Amino acid sequence: MKIRFTALATAAALVWSLAACGDDDGASTATTAAPAATTAPAPTDTAAPAPDTSAAGPVPERIVSLSPTATEMLFAIGAGDQVVAVDEMSNYPDEALAKATALSGYTPNVEAIAAYEPDLVVHDGSTDLGAQLDSLGIANWVGAAAMTFDDIYAQIEQLGVATGHVDEATALVANMRAAIEQAVASVPQLDKPPRYYHELDPTYFSVTSNTFIGEVYGLFGLRNIADTTEGTTDYPQLSEEFIISQSPDLIFLADSKCCGESRDSVAQRPGWAATSAVSTGSVFIIDDDIASRWGPRVVDYVQLVADAMAYVADLSAG
Amino acid sequence: MAEQHALPTTRGRWWLPVSLVVLLGALALGVMVGPAGSWGTADWNIIWNVRMPRVALAGIVGSMLSLAGASYQGVFRNPLVDPYLLGVAAGAGLGATIVFALGRSTTAGWPVDPLPVVAFVGGLLAVLLTYLVGASFGAGRSGVTLVLAGVAVTSLATAVQAFVLQRNNDVIREVYSWILGRLTTATWSDVRLVLPYVVVSSIVLLLHRRHLDVLRVGDDEAAALGTQVQRVRLAVVIAATMGTAAVVSVSGLIGFVGIVVPHAVRLLAGSSYRRLLPLSLVIGAAFLILADIPGRVLQNPAETPIGVVTAFLGAPFFILVLRTRKVAA
Numbered sequence: 001m002k003i004r005f006t007a008l009a010t011a012a013a014l015v016w017s018l019a020a021c022g023d024d025d026g027a028s029t030a031t032t033a034a035p036a037a038t039t040a041p042a043p044t045d046t047a048a049p050a051p052d053t054s055a056a057g058p059v060p061e062r063i064v065s066l067s068p069t070a071t072e073m074l075f076a077i078g079a080g081d082q083v084v085a086v087d088e089m090s091n092y093p094d095e096a097l098a099k100a101t102a103l104s105g106y107t108p109n110v111e112a113i114a115a116y117e118p119d120l121v122v123h124d125g126s127t128d129l130g131a132q133l134d135s136l137g138i139a140n141w142v143g144a145a146a147m148t149f150d151d152i153y154a155q156i157e158q159l160g161v162a163t164g165h166v167d168e169a170t171a172l173v174a175n176m177r178a179a180i181e182q183a184v185a186s187v188p189q190l191d192k193p194p195r196y197y198h199e200l201d202p203t204y205f206s207v208t209s210n211t212f213i214g215e216v217y218g219l220f221g222l223r224n225i226a227d228t229t230e231g232t233t234d235y236p237q238l239s240e241e242f243i244i245s246q247s248p249d250l251i252f253l254a255d256s257k258c259c260g261e262s263r264d265s266v267a268q269r270p271g272w273a274a275t276s277a278v279s280t281g282s283v284f285i286i287d288d289d290i291a292s293r294w295g296p297r298v299v300d301y302v303q304l305v306a307d308a309m310a311y312v313a314d315l316s317a318g
Numbered sequence: 319m320a321e322q323h324a325l326p327t328t329r330g331r332w333w334l335p336v337s338l339v340v341l342l343g344a345l346a347l348g349v350m351v352g353p354a355g356s357w358g359t360a361d362w363n364i365i366w367n368v369r370m371p372r373v374a375l376a377g378i379v380g381s382m383l384s385l386a387g388a389s390y391q392g393v394f395r396n397p398l399v400d401p402y403l404l405g406v407a408a409g410a411g412l413g414a415t416i417v418f419a420l421g422r423s424t425t426a427g428w429p430v431d432p433l434p435v436v437a438f439v440g441g442l443l444a445v446l447l448t449y450l451v452g453a454s455f456g457a458g459r460s461g462v463t464l465v466l467a468g469v470a471v472t473s474l475a476t477a478v479q480a481f482v483l484q485r486n487n488d489v490i491r492e493v494y495s496w497i498l499g500r501l502t503t504a505t506w507s508d509v510r511l512v513l514p515y516v517v518v519s520s521i522v523l524l525l526h527r528r529h530l531d532v533l534r535v536g537d538d539e540a541a542a543l544g545t546q547v548q549r550v551r552l553a554v555v556i557a558a559t560m561g562t563a564a565v566v567s568v569s570g571l572i573g574f575v576g577i578v579v580p581h582a583v584r585l586l587a588g589s590s591y592r593r594l595l596p597l598s599l600v601i602g603a604a605f606l607i608l609a610d611i612p613g614r615v616l617q618n619p620a621e622t623p624i625g626v627v628t629a630f631l632g633a634p635f636f637i638l639v640l641r642t643r644k645v646a647a
Contacts (some may be wrong), residue, residue: 089488106487202422203495203502204621210444231619237495240502242619245354245361260426260490263533271367 005217059118059164060139064113066105066129070122070143071096072295073156075173079163085116092289092297114138120162145213149180149259156296175243179299183306184219188313194249195223197238197277201255203210204238213233213254216301220309222250244271250308251277252284254291280315284308337600344604348373351611353618361435372504372559375512376624377603379501380567384602386558387576388583388594389523392530393551394465401562401576404468408475409444410437410566411454411627415479415493419486434511434567440475441563447471447476447553499572499625501610508568519561523595530591564631572606572625572635579605582635621634 021092063083063252065071071090074083086096087105103112105123111130113121118138123129125142131142141162153173196217206226207213211234223247225246227239229236241276255261272278286304290297328349350357354364358621368392386401392402403419413436417425425432448471452464485494495502532540579602581592587593606624609631 055347199491201495203492203500205373226619229617233620235619236617237502237623238619239353239614240622241352241354241360241364241614244364246366257423258421260421260423260427260494265426270371274361274363300425313639 001289009215020317060118060162062116062118063120063163064103064116064118065090065123066103066108066113066121066123067143067290068092068105069124069293069295070141070155071161072293072297073143073159074122074163076296077156077160077163077165077168079159079165082163084118088143095124122159127255130268144217146213148212148250149298149307151212152298153177176296176299180219180302183299183302185307187220187306189221190309190313190316193221193223194312195254195297196226196250197225197243197246197248198252199255199261200235202261204243205235206238208234208236213291216298216305219302222305222306222309227266244275247274249276249280249312250282250284252276252291252305252308254286254288256285281314282308282314283311331559331590333593334600337597337604339424340608341600344607345373348376348607348611350378350613354509356631361451364508367505368507369508372501372610373607374506374509375569376501376505378512378516379569379572380579380606380609381599382519382561382565383572383575384579384605385520385523385595388557388580388591388598389526389554390576391531391580392533392591392594393554395505395534397581398577399465400574401558402447402472402566403442403465403571403573404559405471405475406441406477406559406562407542407571408472409447410496410563410573411443411493412444412475412482413440414436414496414567415482415489416440418492418496420480422492425505433566435509437567438563439510440539441566442477442559444471445505445555445559445563484586495623496570497625499509500568500622500626501569501613501624512564512568514566516561518566519557520599522557523561524599526550526557527591527595528621530554530595534589536592537551560609572628574628575602575606575609578628578635 038074059065059082063074063079064085065074065083066087067095068087068090068103068228071083072092073088074080075093075096080095081267083096083099083100085103086099087103088100089105090096090100099234101116103109106127108123108129109128110129112132112134114130121129121133121138121140122142123142125144128141130140141159143159144156146155153176154175157166157169198213198217200206208214208226208229209218209224217224225243225248227234227236229238251266253263254260254264263281266283267278277283283306288299290301349365350369352360352364354360354369357365359618360369383401387399388400389626391397392397414433417436419431420432448464451470452467453465455463456546483490503543530547532543532606533547533550535543541547580598582593583597583601588595606628609627610624613624613627615621616627
């Protein structure tokens with residue numbers, strides 16, 4: 001008994017060392033990859049054709065979107081029919097609502113996602129989901145938060161390639177560029193660039209110009225009062241005293257949907273009536289979703305800022 | 319460890335006037351320093367509408383938390399107790415989270431802002447639950463069962479809060495800034511809202527300061543000396559909870575004040591509750607007003623959350639307290 005056990009153990013050790021040895025040999029060459037795949041259990045086997053080749057190969061027919069921004073992009077380039085499910089935060093356009101699920105992009109459950117049998121998952125890369133999907137052999141595309149307009153255009157074009165809508169994506173990007181250019185050109189240049197305060201929530205969290213939001217205002221040469229913060233964050237919590245003492249010319253509220261802030265509620269805050277923006281009525285509401293997504297509706301955002309600028313220009317003219 | 323003398327010494331008489339002077343200094347400094355400039359340069363509109371209510375609220379919150387902390391430490395005869403012990407913070411936090419999750423745009427049209435109300439009710443319900451659970455398992459006379467029930471209720475409320483938050487992760491930032499303490503949005507109406515509760519609570523607690531001294535010898539001995547132990551304990555717990563729930567509902571959770579200040583006072587002026595309670599009230603106000611100043615100017619014009627400042631100052635102090643071992647609850 002004892003001897004047999006030892007023999008078995010030796011045999012096992014031998015097999016183990018051989019396997020390890022083979023592994024070492026093959027690591028650097030591509031040849032072992034193929035046999036490894038054939039001997040591997042079902043999941044990787046069945047999904048083997050999907051990864052990497054998705055761009056040039058078959059067009060995905062079952063897309064799951066876990067990013068509200070990517071959802072807007074997909075529907076805007078005509079890939080909406082290929083989408084089978086979107087996450088709980090995806091609420092635009094209306095056609096996407098029909099595909100709304102309880103899937104979460106913040107705390108994604110890979111099993112729940114896999115249950116939709118997707119052949120492409122799009123997400124924002126803020127979680128470890130990518131690695132999990134890779135291990136299941138499910139192709140996935142990552143669209144991280146954009147920092148510039150070029151990031152947005154690049155993401156739309158990538159999605160066009162990945163979903164077989166290259167022409168539509170190219171056209172969308174061209175339209176966006178034109179619309180943004182037109183909106184910027186429509187605003188008269190002011191001698192003195194107005195200063196603005198962009199509010200993320202009623203406890204005065206804001207953004208610096210070092211963000212995509214700052215990029216939008218930068219198109220118009222607006223100055224951000226939050227830029228004087230010297231912290232490491234691009235999303236500082238400003239002190240109320242500072243905001244009032246800066247007396248910004250424009251206030252943009254990106255907290256109307258979340259928190260019910262409005263032109264009236266800002267005017268009613270003690271001390272705020274003295275600010276230039278409140279006294280001239282230059283408080284503007286930007287839909288929370290539009291201000292936080294780097295999708296096709298950024299055009300609407302730019303247009304809204306253009307309208308606000310025109311209002312301010314009228315004030316200084318009249 | 320037992321205190322040598324419970325009677326206030328003549329030396330102790332100086333502490334109250336001295337602490338009042340400190341408080342006046344803190345008030346003056348708090349009003350004079352801020353992101354919008356010092357007294358001479360800042361706009362009166364800002365000083366009156368933004369800075370003064372914030373200083374006032376910091377003072378009220380600081381004094382209430384310190385007084386409640388000292389009182390809790392007295393009735394439970396445990397130096398590690400803080401005003402959030404029996405679940406006030408977790409209950410109020412859950413209430414606030416629910417209001418945020420409802421959507422502030424939904425509640426914006428309501429005649430009364432539900433945030434402080436629901437936070438207040440949540441805090442009281444949590445403590446009530448703690449008391450019922452503690453009592454149903456025969457609250458030990460020293461209150462240990464009650465403290466354990468508080469731990470359980472806190473865990474429960476925190477779990478529900480995490481669940482609600484996970485279902486509504488778009489409001490995380492708001493809840494987060496509430497949990498770290500928010501004096502940032504203080505207004506005079508906040509001050510008017512909490513002041514009545516704090517005044518009533520403080521009077522009740524201060525009236526019981528002699529009873530707390532008697533309780534220090536133990537429940538049986540205190541009873542033998544003619545103190546109605548259970549009645550005193552109940553009155554103190556109710557008053558401290560009411561006051562804490564009220565301030566938490568407007569300021570969020572500001573940690574460590576309720577432990578740091580009473581222990582600092584004990585080190586300086588002795589453990590007699592006759593001195594400890596009024597001194598905690600005054601020093602607590604001064605402490606939070608001063609702690610809020612770095613909150614406003616450290617990262618100017620950005621805010622440093624007050625809860626971060628108090629805990630950052632509080633944790634090292636706590637270690638110091640443990641080392642010196644001069645504490646007798």
